[in-house]
Amino acid sequence: MRDPRYDILFEPVRIGPHTAKNRFYQVPHCNGGGYRDPSAAAAMRAIKAEGGWGVIFTEQCEIHHSSEITPFIELRLWEDRDIPALRRMAEAMKSHGALAGIQLAYSGVNGPNLYTREVPLAVSAMPIRTFTNDPVQARALDRSDIRNLRRWFVIAAKRARAAGFDLINLYGAHGFGIFQHFLSRATNQRSDEYGGSLENRSRFVREVIADIREAVGDVMAIALRVSLDETIGDLGFSNAEMRDFVEMNRNLPDIWDLARGTWEDCSGPSRFKEEAAQEALVRGIRELTDRPVVGVGRFTSPDVMVRQIKSGVLDMIGCARPLIADPFLPKKIEEGRIEDIRECIGCNICISGDMTMSLSRCTQNPTFMEEWRKGWHPELMNPKGESANVLVVGGGPAGLEAARALAVRGYDVALAEAGRELGGRVARERRLPGLSAWGRVADYRIYQLSQKPNVEIYFDSNLDAASILSFGFEHVCIATGARWRRDGVSRQHVVPLPIDGAMPLFTPDEIMEGSLPSGRVLLYDDDHYYMGGVLAEHLVASGCEVVLVTPAARVSDWTFNTLEQHAIQKRLLELGVEVVLNRGVVAIGRGHVVSDCVYTGATREIGCDAVVMVASRIGNDALYRDLRAREGDWADAGIKSVRIIGDAEAPGPIAWATYAGHRYARELDTPDVDDALPFRREITELWDE
Ligand code: ADP
Ligand code: SF4
Numbered sequence: 055m056r057d058p059r060y061d062i063l064f065e066p067v068r069i070g071p072h073t074a075k076n077r078f079y080q081v082p083h084c085n086g087g088g089y090r091d092p093s094a095a096a097a098m099r100a101i102k103a104e105g106g107w108g109v110i111f112t113e114q115c116e117i118h119h120s121s122e123i124t125p126f127i128e129l130r131l132w133e134d135r136d137i138p139a140l141r142r143m144a145e146a147m148k149s150h151g152a153l154a155g156i157q158l159a160y161s162g163v164n165g166p167n168l169y170t171r172e173v174p175l176a177v178s179a180m181p182i183r184t185f186t187n188d189p190v191q192a193r194a195l196d197r198s199d200i201r202n203l204r205r206w207f208v209i210a211a212k213r214a215r216a217a218g219f220d221l222i223n224l225y226g227a228h229g230f231g232i233f234q235h236f237l238s239r240a241t242n243q244r245s246d247e248y249g250g251s252l253e254n255r256s257r258f259v260r261e262v263i264a265d266i267r268e269a270v271g272d273v274m275a276i277a278l279r280v281s282l283d284e285t286i287g288d289l290g291f292s293n294a295e296m297r298d299f300v301e302m303n304r305n306l307p308d309i310w311d312l313a314r315g316t317w318e319d320c321s322g323p324s325r326f327k328e329e330a331a332q333e334a335l336v337r338g339i340r341e342l343t344d345r346p347v348v349g350v351g352r353f354t355s356p357d358v359m360v361r362q363i364k365s366g367v368l369d370m371i372g373c374a375r376p377l378i379a380d381p382f383l384p385k386k387i388e389e390g391r392i393e394d395i396r397e398c399i400g401c402n403i404c405i406s407g408d409m410t411m412s413l414s415r416c417t418q419n420p421t422f423m424e425e426w427r428k429g430w431h432p433e434l435m436n437p438k439g440e441s442a443n444v445l446v447v448g449g450g451p452a453g454l455e456a457a458r459a460l461a462v463r464g465y466d467v468a469l470a471e472a473g474r475e476l477g478g479r480v481a482r483e484r485r486l487p488g489l490s491a492w493g494r495v496a497d498y499r500i501y502q503l504s505q506k507p508n509v510e511i512y513f514d515s516n517l518d519a520a521s522i523l524s525f526g527f528e529h530v531c532i533a534t535g536a537r538w539r540r541d542g543v544s545r546q547h548v549v550p551l552p553i554d555g556a557m558p559l560f561t562p563d564e565i566m567e568g569s570l571p572s573g574r575v576l577l578y579d580d581d582h583y584y585m586g587g588v589l590a591e592h593l594v595a596s597g598c599e600v601v602l603v604t605p606a607a608r609v610s611d612w613t614f615n616t617l618e619q620h621a622i623q624k625r626l627l628e629l630g631v632e633v634v635l636n637r638g639v640v641a642i643g644r645g646h647v648v649s650d651c652v653y654t655g656a657t658r659e660i661g662c663d664a665v666v667m668v669a670s671r672i673g674n675d676a677l678y679r680d681l682r683a684r685e686g687d688w689a690d691a692g693i694k695s696v697r698i699i700g701d702a703e704a705p706g707p708i709a710w711a712t713y714a715g716h717r718y719a720r721e722l723d724t725p726d727v728d729d730a731l732p733f734r735r736e737i738t739e740l741w742d743e
Pocket of ligand 1: 451674702
């Protein structure tokens, strides 16, 4: 069934004492579960094994209590008691013939040790470099500390072997991981034999790899995850220096795992980074070594993957987000089902799980991190229940996913959409600058629905309660979405703002539907996710002079969690948007708004010709309320249930909507268990007093 063009992706690759069954390599990636949710994380890795990956890694695993990257939830291998949880993960990874890898991390200057309270040890004494600017500094490792650290790596490697792992990945990329800190002049300012020349800065990693080889190298392969470019020129570990490093240490690890020097660069969202964005930095490195090379690039297209291999850029295809979105990516290529691949949209919602210390979720794959908690499989649905049919009202992400998943379960599904296009908000938002890849949320589901004989789609069907009552469907799922508010109610204002009707005012919906202000436009962003920043970009491109006013201290503040805040603010500043931070809007007058300082309350007028109001959204729940008001008529109409889901129930990011649609489909015809927790969880075992 496989297209022979893709055969090359399924060739085995030798990595030290092991052989990966194919070229698909799941690079280490966080998931927000880590040590808190070990079985959930293990089950997520098991699904990837089932999906056909040749190599599967854990997220970063902290090797010693003197360095922890708190508050982020990763794995720990501090003592033997940590081994069972990791063994569960290794066994899950190996369940379908994948090699099981563990990423050993010592965070050094990235570890504030908020939990263990140990004084952080770093290559050089300096303030801790974290997302949270913790007011903590690290002291420099002295020679005896370095000897200890080498020993701790060996102890961790032995524990990893006891847990059943085949590969060790030493972390030295993304700005995290002590190996990068030693290699980079920015974080290594030592004057002893570990600092100064590249030869000296490479000493520590050479020593650790030699130590680990001696201890476990006959049964474990060693990958070195090393920074491709720290993007601070000669001050840091540049791409040119990285190439010198590989050349000097040609066959140091069993595989070179190449990633960018900052996480924001490596995991850039599709808004700012194309597929295979790292190619120029990687090209040519393979010629400097005899060992295989793996790299990432949000690869979702098998043709791009093949090109990376055939053109000699990479030996293995490294993926994190593409396989979060579709754990079965290799299997689908192998079975000739390319069109079934659920492509990552590059929104980085998955990363927000790590950043907010909650379980990661995925816009495209609602089952991510629910494999164990809820028993959800990304490709299989639970068997159909007793009912026969469902009417889904609304063809946005929630309605599309509900219809798709219900159809897989075996229900007859009618999907009614008021407009002439499926996709709902995604159909509109994909036309905004940088968001075209987001359209994959709709594209994947529309194609899947087109393949199902038990789905009927009705366009131009703006349904009301009376017509729904006349149809005779057993279940009605209302997924009618939401509209942006005009009245300013959001975080700053819990009641509407005074607005002079003479001021031209636009909501994001109106702009996406084609309306455009002109002249000097004040965009008030009290939403704080991507919409305000994207619209500012769109307005500039449409010829407006834009002033962005937000009560937050940063533009698109929440996008800090999706690693794009910096890029967004940079772009807006470069486009000439006037950015006004820490200020709200208290009134909209004729030709101006009254803006207030969030700290002092002092007001001033800002002149403008129009206002774009990016406040909050309000669910389109009128149809649901009408149906509820006629609950007495349901039985005669053959209706067993009416539910409201997605943005119509409570507006949120797209991932919340696909999750709601999936959950609806999973739970239809299953009995409600009142007051019961709707998922499994692990509780810390009490110490035996
Ligand atoms: P969500 O993110 O929850 O899926 P969206 O706003 O993206 O919500 O999509 C909602 C979809 O529902 C839109 O395509 C809209 O046209 C459609 N819709 C809204 N009201 C009705 C209705 N009464 N009948 C049919 N479709 C509707
Ligand atoms: Fe891709 Fe977004 Fe899913 Fe992350 S959350 S894997 S970026 S689709």
